[in-house]
Amino acid sequence: MTDLPYASHLQAEDGTLRQGDQFDVVLFEEVSFDGVRAGNARFTESAFTGVDFGNAQLRHGRFNDVWLDNCRMNGTDFAQTTWLDAEFGTTVLAGTALFDSTMRRADFFGCKLVGTNLRNADLRDVTFTNCVLQDVDFGEAELTNVAFPGSRIDALHFDGVKAENVDFRGASEIDIRSGFDSLKGVRINKVQLLQLSHAFALALGVTVDG
16 A cells, blocks of 8 residues: 555544545545445545445445555445545455446556356456456456456356456456457457367357367
8 A cells, every 4th residue: 555656645434434425535444334325425545454345335436546455345245336546455356346436547466256246337447367257247348358367257248248458368268158258359268168178169059068
């Protein structure tokens, strides 16, 4: 956090969060937003460390130049939110709703995404580094300049995705559950092609025998 250009200006907040709140250059540390209803909240140049967002509702929120570390977003409703220049570190997003959201220049490091709903989201210049993505749904999303270096991808849903320069080549493992007809604009390596060959055959109705 000391590397943040605004780190020396951060002011600690007590964790109170309400509908439409606006925060500039604040620090939320080891606080719980479990179950809060705070739609349309705005956060600019702010940091979250050890924060529990469990079952919170923050729809239509806006997060500009934010840093999140070791946070828990289990069952959190972040639908229709906007994230610009966001960094997520060792954060868990389990059953998290991010559908209809927009992300620009967002980086995920060592995060775990399980059952995360990113349907109809718009991701541009987003990187998932050394993450685990399990049963993540990108259905109908738009992905541009998205990469997954060192990440393990299991049961990915890719139905109706519009992809441009989506790079899976650095992923350590990859398993795509659905949406094989939406892989135009995606890059994989030769090993991944072999890993996915059986699923490709099933999707095309090809029987491999012998």
